[in-house]
Amino acid sequence: MDVVDAIRRRRAYRSLAPVEITPGILSALAGSVRLAPSCFNNQPWRLVFVDDPVRLEAMHEALSPGNAWARAASLIIAVFSREEDDCVIKSRTYHQFDTGLGVGFLLLRAVELGLVAHPIAGFSPLKTRKILDIPQDYRVISLIIVGRRASETSPVLSAGQVSAEKNRPARMNVEDFIHRNRFGQPFTG
Numbered sequence: 001m002d003v004v005d006a007i008r009r010r011r012a013y014r015s016l017a018p019v020e021i022t023p024g025i026l027s028a029l030a031g032s033v034r035l036a037p038s039c040f041n042n043q044p045w046r047l048v049f050v051d052d053p054v055r056l057e058a059m060h061e062a063l064s065p066g067n068a069w070a071r072a073a074s075l076i077i078a079v080f081s082r083e084e085d086d087c088v089i090k091s092r093t094y095h096q097f098d099t100g101l102g103v104g105f106l107l108l109r110a111v112e113l114g115l116v117a118h119p120i121a122g123f124s125p126l127k128t129r130k131i132l133d134i135p136q137d138y139r140v141i142s143l144i145i146v147g148r149r150a151s152e153t154s155p156v157l158s159a160g161q162v163s164a165e166k167n168r169p170a171r172m173n174v175e176d177f178i179h180r181n182r183f184g185q186p187f188t189g
Contacts, residue, residue: 016147032109039087
């Protein structure tokens with residue numbers, strides 16, 4: 001699989017089947033983040049890989065009701081960073097941007113491994129911090145829900161979630177977010 005295939009195949013599926021989380025999977029996902037670019041190579045990302053069944057169960061308390069489907073995860077990855085670990089140039093802080101780059105690399109590697117890796121915003125950062133002993137000075141940014149795509153649609157999904165499982169949600173046209181040479185100049189590529 002090349003990177004274009006991984007980009008095209010990446011989807012935020014919610015119907016998950018269990019998958020054995022092996023040391024090889026953990027190493028592959030961690031290694032992909034490690035190679036991501038960051039400002040001055042600061043590598044501000046921090047992650048907790050949660051695959052222990054007891055700890056996974058505890059993490060269910062941090063999920064919002066709309067993310068009940070995530071209880072089927074075989075792995076939950078908490079993503080966090082802090083401002084002082086990365087570039088701050090005048091009013092620009094880079095830690096969340098650079099952490100997002102690391103997550104992007106992880107998502108594509110997960111696709112290559114045949115996994116679903118679905119980042120979510122619907123969770124409690126405070127509960128996550130408490131469950132995983134994340135220090136107060138870190139900003140909990142996202143949880144990534146990892147499993148294998150299930151052949152059957154999860155019964156806990158809403159109608160909108162079921163629709164998104166069956167058909168890729170609409171994507172913006174490139175012309176709607178890319179400009180050429182200056183803002184407002186149409187992109188033709």
